[in-house]
Amino acid sequence: MTGQLLEVNDLHISYKVYEGLLRVLNGVSISVGEKEKVGIIGESGCGKTTTMKAIMRILAANAMVAGGTIAYKGHDILRLGRQELMRLHRTSMSMIFQDPTAALNPVFKIGDQLQDIVRYSEWRSSVPNKQEVRTRAVELLKSAALPEPERILDSYPFQLSGGMRQRVCIAMSLASAKDLLIADEPGTSLDVTIEDQIMRLLKQIVEERGLSVILISHSIGAVKGFVTKLYVMYAGMMVEEAPTEELFSNPLHPYTQNLLKAVPKLTGGGVPEGIAGRIPSYLTITDACRFGSRCRFAKEHCHINAPPAFDVGNGHKVACFLYGGS
Amino acid sequence: MKGAISRGGFDYRKSWHKFSKNYLSAVGLGVVLLVAFVAIFAPYISPYPSHAEFYVNYPEAHEPPNWVHVLGTDQFGRDVLSRIMFGFRYSLMMAVVVLSLVVPPGVVLGLVAGYYRGGKAEMVIMRAADIFLAVPPLVLALSICSVLTPSVFNAMMAVSLMWWPWYTRLVYSISSSLRNEAFVQAAEIAGASPFHIIFREILPNCLGPILTKMTLDAGWVILIGASLSFVGLGAQPPTPDLGTMVSEGGKFLPELWWISMFPAMTIVLVILGFNLLGDGVRDLFAAEAV
Amino acid sequence: MSAEEILVVKGLKKYFKTTRGVVKAVDDVSFSVMKNETFGLVGESGSGKSTVGHVIMGIYGPTAGSITFSGKDISMGVGRRPKELKKQLQIVFQDPASSLNPRRTIGQILGLPLRVHHLVPDGNYAEKVFEIMDLIELPREFAVRYPGEQGGGEKQAVAIGRALATGPSFIVLDEPTSALDVSIQAKIINMLMRFQKEFNLSYLFITHNLSVMRNVAQRVGIMYLGKIVELADTPEFFSKPLHPYTKMLLSAVPVITREEEALKPEKVTSTGEISGALSVPPGCSFHPRCPFVMDVCSKVVPLQVEYKKGHYVACHLYPSAINAE
Numbered sequence: 001m002t003g004q005l006l007e008v009n010d011l012h013i014s015y016k017v018y019e020g021l022l023r024v025l026n027g028v029s030i031s032v033g034e035k036e037k038v039g040i041i042g043e044s045g046c047g048k049t050t051t052m053k054a055i056m057r058i059l060a061a062n063a064m065v066a067g068g069t070i071a072y073k074g075h076d077i078l079r080l081g082r083q084e085l086m087r088l089h090r091t092s093m094s095m096i097f098q099d100p101t102a103a104l105n106p107v108f109k110i111g112d113q114l115q116d117i118v119r120y121s122e123w124r125s126s127v128p129n130k131q132e133v134r135t136r137a138v139e140l141l142k143s144a145a146l147p148e149p150e151r152i153l154d155s156y157p158f159q160l161s162g163g164m165r166q167r168v169c170i171a172m173s174l175a176s177a178k179d180l181l182i183a184d185e186p187g188t189s190l191d192v193t194i195e196d197q198i199m200r201l202l203k204q205i206v207e208e209r210g211l212s213v214i215l216i217s218h219s220i221g222a223v224k225g226f227v228t229k230l231y232v233m234y235a236g237m238m239v240e241e242a243p244t245e246e247l248f249s250n251p252l253h254p255y256t257q258n259l260l261k262a263v264p265k266l267t268g269g270g271v272p273e274g275i276a277g278r279i280p281s282y283l284t285i286t287d288a289c290r291f292g293s294r295c296r297f298a299k300e301h302c303h304i305n306a307p308p309a310f311d312v313g314n315g316h317k318v319a320c321f322l323y324g325g326s
Numbered sequence: 327m328k329g330a331i332s333r334g335g336f337d338y339r340k341s342w343h344k345f346s347k348n349y350l351s352a353v354g355l356g357v358v359l360l361v362a363f364v365a366i367f368a369p370y371i372s373p374y375p376s377h378a379e380f381y382v383n384y385p386e387a388h389e390p391p392n393w394v395h396v397l398g399t400d401q402f403g404r405d406v407l408s409r410i411m412f413g414f415r416y417s418l419m420m421a422v423v424v425l426s427l428v429v430p431p432g433v434v435l436g437l438v439a440g441y442y443r444g445g446k447a448e449m450v451i452m453r454a455a456d457i458f459l460a461v462p463p464l465v466l467a468l469s470i471c472s473v474l475t476p477s478v479f480n481a482m483m484a485v486s487l488m489w490w491p492w493y494t495r496l497v498y499s500i501s502s503s504l505r506n507e508a509f510v511q512a513a514e515i516a517g518a519s520p521f522h523i524i525f526r527e528i529l530p531n532c533l534g535p536i537l538t539k540m541t542l543d544a545g546w547v548i549l550i551g552a553s554l555s556f557v558g559l560g561a562q563p564p565t566p567d568l569g570t571m572v573s574e575g576g577k578f579l580p581e582l583w584w585i586s587m588f589p590a591m592t593i594v595l596v597i598l599g600f601n602l603l604g605d606g607v608r609d610l611f612a613a614e615a616v
Numbered sequence: 617m618s619a620e621e622i623l624v625v626k627g628l629k630k631y632f633k634t635t636r637g638v639v640k641a642v643d644d645v646s647f648s649v650m651k652n653e654t655f656g657l658v659g660e661s662g663s664g665k666s667t668v669g670h671v672i673m674g675i676y677g678p679t680a681g682s683i684t685f686s687g688k689d690i691s692m693g694v695g696r697r698p699k700e701l702k703k704q705l706q707i708v709f710q711d712p713a714s715s716l717n718p719r720r721t722i723g724q725i726l727g728l729p730l731r732v733h734h735l736v737p738d739g740n741y742a743e744k745v746f747e748i749m750d751l752i753e754l755p756r757e758f759a760v761r762y763p764g765e766q767g768g769g770e771k772q773a774v775a776i777g778r779a780l781a782t783g784p785s786f787i788v789l790d791e792p793t794s795a796l797d798v799s800i801q802a803k804i805i806n807m808l809m810r811f812q813k814e815f816n817l818s819y820l821f822i823t824h825n826l827s828v829m830r831n832v833a834q835r836v837g838i839m840y841l842g843k844i845v846e847l848a849d850t851p852e853f854f855s856k857p858l859h860p861y862t863k864m865l866l867s868a869v870p871v872i873t874r875e876e877e878a879l880k881p882e883k884v885t886s887t888g889e890i891s892g893a894l895s896v897p898p899g900c901s902f903h904p905r906c907p908f909v910m911d912v913c914s915k916v917v918p919l920q921v922e923y924k925k926g927h928y929v930a931c932h933l934y935p936s937a938i939n940a941e
Contacts, residue, residue: 043797043798043799043800044767044768044797045767147889161889161890162661163890164889191660191661191824192660192824192825192826192865192868192869192870193660193864193865193868193886194660194890195868195870196868196870197886218797218798219870220798220870220872221869221870221871221872222870224870224872225870248872258799259798259799260872262798262799262801262802263798263827263872264802264805264825264827264828264830264831265827265830265831265871265873265875265876266826266827266830266854266866266869266871266876266879266880267830267854267873267875267876267879268830268831268850268851268854269831270831271802271805271806271809271831271832272802272831273802273806274799274800274801274802274803274804274806275799275802275803278767278769279767
């Protein structure tokens with residue numbers, strides 16, 4: 001589909017390790033439109049962070065892109081030169097990471113770190129005035145709902161609470177995110193009430209600035225109130241894609257169904273069943289459907305070929321032979 | 327399988343792969359093995375073994391490197407190459423003896439100080455270590471050696487005395503930070519004795535840095551030993567210690583350069599070998615990136 | 617102490633002296649756990665819930681208050697506890713990556729409690745270790761592997777196996793599933809519930825995840841900055857919460873279904889920042905964030921009141937039992 005802000009198409013990524021090749025991503029495709037909020041849910045090791053790192057081109061040295069394309073605003077991200085890529089990072093896309101404590105340098109004050117970013121992203125060609133930079137930094141902190149921004153600029157990360165650190169990271173990303181913001185599990189290391197606060201803040205900021213967002217989480221409830229389109233990933237495969245409401249009311253892929261059933265309910269009802277079996281090893285993975293070994297409905301051909309994404313209408317796609325050819 | 331449960335699994339090929347990722351580590355290993363081999367078999371493989379001790383043959387003295395004496399002869403007509411080969415013995419002996427004396431007590435003291443943090447043991451041990459560390463190593467060794475009769479043995483004792491605190495410091499920093507890790511608490515809750523916790527739970531986590539340091543230290547100990555001999559406080563002539571050879575040969579520079587240059591270059595080579603090996607040992611224990 | 621109580625905590629206090637002041641991690645906490653019950657302790661970071669678990673296990677000694685286990689006082693540190701007590705009282709830590717020694721194999725880790733307590737008479741540890749591995753559903757080959765090679769769920773299963781090795785009657789579960797994915801979390805919790813029935817265990821289940829708590833605990837206590845602010849039977853706690861903090865926490869839980877959304881109390885928004893543990897506010901420690909704050913809240917510490925039968929709350933909004941009004 002043309003006109004999308006970001007299009008990842010049939011991405012294959014492997015990691016080279018001593019024991020062999022970890023064939024992690026096996027044809028992942030996602031698309032994010034202008035001002036669209038998209039979520040990716042999946043469990044640890046499913047490849048969601050790898051996909052995001054590929055988009056930002058911050059993959060580890062032993063990662064190999066074995067196929068696929070990433071198109072962002074007309075640029076071919078995977079083949080982009082260093083200079084062009086850095087310009088994009090400075091002016092267009094940004095990422096918020098899971099652990100705000102690790103994302104901030106503990107030996108520098110917040111002000112130093114934030115002002116560096118501000119200077120780098122906005123005053124590339126001219127030498128900025130110190131006062132201008134500081135004013136801009138204060139503005140950013142204010143837009144992240146931080147109280148007493150002047151005091152925060154002069155503080156070290158350890159003097160702030162977890163929620164405040166994450167808000168500082170959000171402020172930092174706002175300096176350069178004019179089009180796309182990638183948030184990798186932004187609330188995972190925070191308490192529930194703080195996470196709630198952060199997510200509401202993020203939603204407000206994103207809507208005010210008309211940003212597109214990719215929100216990654218393994219907390220299904222956290223994405224529900226935020227995104228309009230959801231992707232479900234399993235073992236490097238995109239197994240289902242649907243508008244949010246549709247996915248929750250009508251989950252089609254067996255993995256999605258099991259996943260939603262495995263979440264304990266606040267209303268009680270007992271401990272849910274887990275999913276039998278374990279994630280396949282990326283070393284020995286085959287071209288079959290990666291969920292096949294744990295699927296109740298698996299047929300013979302599921303163990304031979306991987307299903308493509310079948311369109312079942314309403315913007316809902318499922319990669320499962322139950323819903324299409326064989 | 328039964329016995330394997332109490333031991334751990336060990337993958338030799340993978341370890342070699344990690345070790346030799348940087349080919350220089352393998353070079354270092356080669357150098358060290360060569361030195362060790364030469365040191366052990368010196369009497370059998372050196373061209374003129376009798377030259378290693380008291381030997382005088384003035385007609386053959388002062389010969390530059392030639393086919394008969396590959397590295398030349400010194401002022402007494404002794405073959406430089408053979409003396410260097412025997413010199414390896416003293417160098418390696420220094421490294422082995424000093425490290426054997428220093429590492430076990432140093433490591434144990436560090437483990438104990440780290441485990442009993444906040445107690446008297448920690449204070450006593452670490453303050454003692456601080457005192458020894460405050461004195462520059464060479465100065466301390468020189469002072470001790472000048473008080474006692476100069477000899478290889480006393481040089482080794484002097485170096486040992488000022489070397490142990492480094493290991494205590496190193497192990498203390500690891501041990502005290504691991505002390506509060508959940509797995510140590512879990513072991514305490516399970517009822518394990520302090521002996522078990524110190525030696526079976528904490529020590530395995532210190533092995534990497536300890537072995538790396540030992541490898542690098544071997545080079546340093548050899549250098550300090552050679553330095554002591556150089557100033558006359560270690561091995562005495564006619565012992566073919568590398569440091570002594572450099573010092574004696576120095577008188578004849580620059581005309582009879584080979585008498586001191588070759589021993590000096592050999593010292594450099596040996597230390598370089600240990601340093602490269604140390605890098606490899608460090609890589610061996612490095613955590614794997616996912 | 618009634619015949620049913622296995623663990624009784626009374627007036628427990630644990631203060632830590634730091635260079636920047638005194639941290640009152642646990643400040644006058646009282647509760648009891650019945651035999652074969654799962655008692656839940658909920659709270660966010662800084663609430664002191666983990667510290668309560670640590671003091672019960674003897675990792676720290678209490679600053680004040682008493683802890684009794686089966687009637688016997690257990691306020692001494694773990695080093696001074698009788699061997700029998702150590703066998704009865706076990707803990708599963710939150711982060712399996714740090715609670716298992718990365719340089720010991722799984723077999724060695726599971727074998728440690730067996731060795732220490734001489735639980736295998738003829739020294740044939742392998743057999744007993746295999747039994748435990750079957751119990752926690754791990755393939756026997758894993759006994760020679762290191763924890764680092766396993767996923768979070770397997771590691772936590774090993775931690776549980778280690779706790780069960782001594783045949784305890786009480787296990788403190790300190791956030792046993794917080795580091796795990798949803799599907800694995802379900803597996804682990806199922807395992808824990810099965811073991812509870814099979815081995816007649818009592819659990820102190822500590823977590824910040826209210827959805828999990830709803831389905832595992834019979835009674836729940838919620839902690840804030842070192843104090844228990846509300847304590848009730850689980851259904852009552854979740855459907856009729858009293859304390860503003862409980863309501864705030866419940867209203868912030870991300871849920872999926874409409875029924876859960878309907879169950880959640882009306883959104884309670886914090887009116888301030890959470891205070892650090894060093895500067896606990898005077899009076900009710902929650903008052904700077906409480907939208908229902910009254911004058912008295914900043915001056916007087918609210919007492920714990922049995923508002924309804926079995927439902928305790930410490931809040932000035934509920935100064936006495938419901939019938940007394």
